[in-house]
Amino acid sequence: MENIRKRIEQIIKDQSLIYCVLSNARKKDIENYNKVTIRPILVKGEYIYQFTYNYPKKVTHENIKEDAMINKTVTLFEEQFKQGQIYTKDADVQILISKKLKVKILEKPPTKKSINLEHNRKKNHMIPENEVNPFLIRLGVMNEDGKVLAQKYDKFRQINRFLEMVADVVPHLEKKTEKINIIDFGCGKSYLTFALYHYFVDILKLHVNIIGLDLKKDVVNHCNEISKDLGYEDLKFMIGDIEHFTGADKVDMVVTLHACDMATDAAFVKAIEWDADIILSVPCCQHELFDQIHNSLMNPMEKHGIIKERMSALITDSIRANILEIMGYTTQILEFIDLEHTPKNLLIRAIKTNKKNQEVVEEYRKFKEFWGVNPYFENALGEKLKKRLL
Ligand SMILES: C[S@@+](CC[C@H](N)C(=O)[O-])C[C@H]1O[C@@H](n2cnc3c(N)ncnc32)[C@H](O)[C@@H]1O
Known part of the structure; x- marks a missing residue:
């Protein structure tokens, strides 16, 4: 050597x-x-x-x-x-x-x-710096000269990181002959929803329909105004709760970023019902299993509230990825952005491959039993999941 x-x-x-x-x-x-x-x-x-x-x-x-x-x-x-x-x-x-x-x-x-x-680092961004970009100006990320505002630099990096992850899965969508239907559940102020639209339409020149859904009426109205001003004809925002959403029949890609607690599971259930090709999710506020998890072997971890909280978030997301695998998705857990910017930094990327894998069913059973949990995601899927667990 x-x-x-x-x-x-x-x-x-x-x-x-x-x-x-x-x-x-x-x-x-x-x-x-x-x-x-x-x-x-x-x-x-x-x-x-x-x-x-x-x-x-x-x-x-x-x-x-x-x-x-x-x-x-x-x-x-x-x-x-x-x-x-x-x-x-x-x-x-x-x-x-x-x-x-x-x-x-x-x-x-x-x-x-x-x-x-240095030049290369800038060019590597999916959306370059120092280039005037109407949607980023409208959202207050850049000024009229294309300069990213210092206080919005983390957001700018987050947008670019997100688009890199989207870029990796685009080949799974390009075979679509009709418009690609995308929904962003819990879109909030919608920086990433606008970024998605810009990426698919302005950069890739693909036909898409994007819906952003959120509970907050004022935020949704504001996003619709911006979309109209930008001439983003196929980007609409709707008010509603993910679990009860009925505004689409066919969705190819489901995005849900930082939707709180079980809202993430509700988004997964919808994606599975639509047989969506791609799911991208950054879960947050994983409280559901905190009071359920218990295994005396894990006492050294469980007895410290902060450790239990982190462990419970990791268990929740592992269960989510495991169920998605059982439902025919190939899943990856990726680091979304540096931990120093947000602790909610894991992104679940799931691609529908319909691979049958009995091992993950076994893993799921044992894991659930080990922790003594009964996840909402399993119950919300009902018969659909039960059939696969047989
Ligand atoms: C932390 S913000 C994230 C916004 C955006 N996705 C992002 O990552 O920048 C979470 C958003 O999810 C919305 N939300 C939470 N639960 C929801 C539900 N059940 N249905 C629809 N929206 C929901 C909230 O109103 C909020 O705007």
Whole structure:
């Protein structure tokens, strides 16, 4: 491995790394990442390396400083990956490691263009900064010159992060020949609903119908006004409760971001009834199971209110993902935005694949029994879920 270390040291010293992919994993199971990508980013003039770990069911990120980056990468080769493709300004470097840990390093002329990192970071946004964007101006995120307001920068990042997650699932919707029907349950002030519309219509040039639903009349009226002003013909807002919503017959994608407590489950039930292809949800205020969960083995955690609260939120979301899997969705739990901005940072992304998986049924039964819970989501689905649990 010494030759790998030396080559990486050289690349880091020259600051020539563009992008790196580590693949061909040795341990191929759910616990281990099967691919890691590394890209440099410039933070306040300092080179930082962003590692993205791709697990079968989740993606995590880690920012690592230059000095630690080399050891980290070499360890990844030693412990998990047999192959690496490193794109630098000077060469495309391929690393191959045999079963007997023999290392081969192949070099070819560079195929990727070097990048201005700061510039690139801005361009990487789905909605660029410093470009006049009518919906962001109207919502008070940017000024008339296209500058994002300092106090709205977190919102701007959240919008972009959300659109990145949407972009990943668009291929599952593009086969639709008619308009794509999308509903945003609990849309609130609707920054993300407007962003969705802008992304599908202005950027992707797709035909969509988007409905935002919320309990709050004043908010809904205000959003309808903005939509009209912007000429967003196929974006409408309605007043109503998710559970009793009857305003659509066919919905392809259901979004529900920070809808409180069981409103998230009500949104899932609707999505399942419509056989929606995609569900994107950031749950919050998961209070339902707090008073139900109990297992004496977990006393060390249960006896501390704050730990129990977090544990109960995680149990709730695990159960939700598990039920969605039983109902034929492939689910991933992703980090929505950095924990430092909001503790409600898990996004459940579910894609209808109709994969039958008896294992998840078993998992569900045992998990429920372990915690002694009776979730609203299961009861609200009624017969639909019961049939699958048989
Ligand atoms: C925290 S805000 C989130 C707004 C937006 N989705 C976002 O993430 O920026 C939650 C919204 O969900 C709405 N809400 C909560 N329960 C609801 C229900 N049962 N039916 C419709 N809307 C609901 C609330 O009125 C509120 O506007």
